[in-house]
Amino acid sequence: MSGRGEFAEQVKETVNNMLAQVHTCVPGKIVSFDGSTCQATVLPAMKIKTPKGEMKDYPQITGVPVVFPQSSAQGATIAYPVKAGDGCLILFAEQALDQFLYDRDTGTDLKFDLSNAVAIVGIFxxxxxxxxxxxxxxxxxxxxxxxxxxxxxxxxxxxxxxxxINGNVTITGDLTVTGGVVNLN
Structure with a gap:
């Protein structure tokens, strides 16, 4: 192999080794969930390849924000129970989540790191x-x-x-009842 071919192989191997350390997303499972913080501990359901070529289990990841349909500015939320064993898609952010989660920058530069995970519940x-x-x-x-x-x-x-139903009820149209009508007053 010529020197140029060896150099190209070395560059290719270096790039592949670097990309092996970039995390994008993996399916996983919820280990635990705290509804008051909307954060979970998750366990990726895949294996990770070490730089030495070994296949290992991912570790549990704690403090993971969970995505729910909501608009906190409008006071609107769709909530449902999240339990251990529920499937999720774990995404890894390209920057640290510290500014978003804690309103402060910790100076970390962990691109696509496991510690920058976000979970979307509902993948099965x-x-x-x-x-x-x-x-x-x-x-x-x-x-x-x-x-x-x-x-x-x-x-x-x-x-x-x-x-x-708590509150007033207005019906426009017909009301059909099968069974009795009970007046509680």
């Missing part, structure tokens, strides 16, 4: 019947062990043993 290896139904009926379904709200074009269906 297999689908479920609720997801299949939502897809086939073109609906949004919120289902908690069979108690559900299903929203489709022109229809909102609630299936529950009881429905409690």
């Amino acid at each position: 290896a297999k689908g479920n019947s609720v997801m299949a139904e939502a897809t086939s009926s073109n609906a949004v379904i919120v289902d908690v062990k069979g108690t559900r709200v299903k929203v489709q074009s022109g229809l909102v269906q609630i299936d529950a043993a009881a429905v409690k």
